[in-house]
Amino acid sequence: MNGVTGACPCGSGRAFADCCQVYHLGKVAESAEVLMRSRYSAFEVGNIDYIIATTLPAQAPLLDRNALQAWADEMTWTDLTIKSHQSKIGRRHAQVHFIAKFIHDGQAGEHDELSAFVRVADDAGVTRWYFLDPTVPCDLTNKQPCLCGSGEKFKACCGKFL
């Protein structure tokens, strides 16, 4: 775990306080990549509230906070490499391909993920990027309105990424 005075876990070379922490404290992430980096850092510093707050609001209540906390506690994230960032897919989606290195039980490993994000307005009308979590069960049919609130059919919207 990195202290708040140290280098940012995301590997930007900046201090945590001048990098991902500003997003943890409420700044709106300017892009899906920025959001992804700040979520990686949040896992490393154990900020599960941020992980939940940056998951699509329709999915967030279904996350298992204790499981996320336990996972964050047992993993040490050591390196983040962004392989690609598709900043605009259709009207409101983006994807970030990354490789995150970790140590778990004394063993080094790598996590390779293509994450999807959607940009929607929050309750206050501020447009934000949110992580689309493919591990959260979703029982929508393709013709139902999308869970992101876009008004489009699920199939034509977030369903492409879940």
Ligand code: ZN
């Ligand atoms: Zn959607």
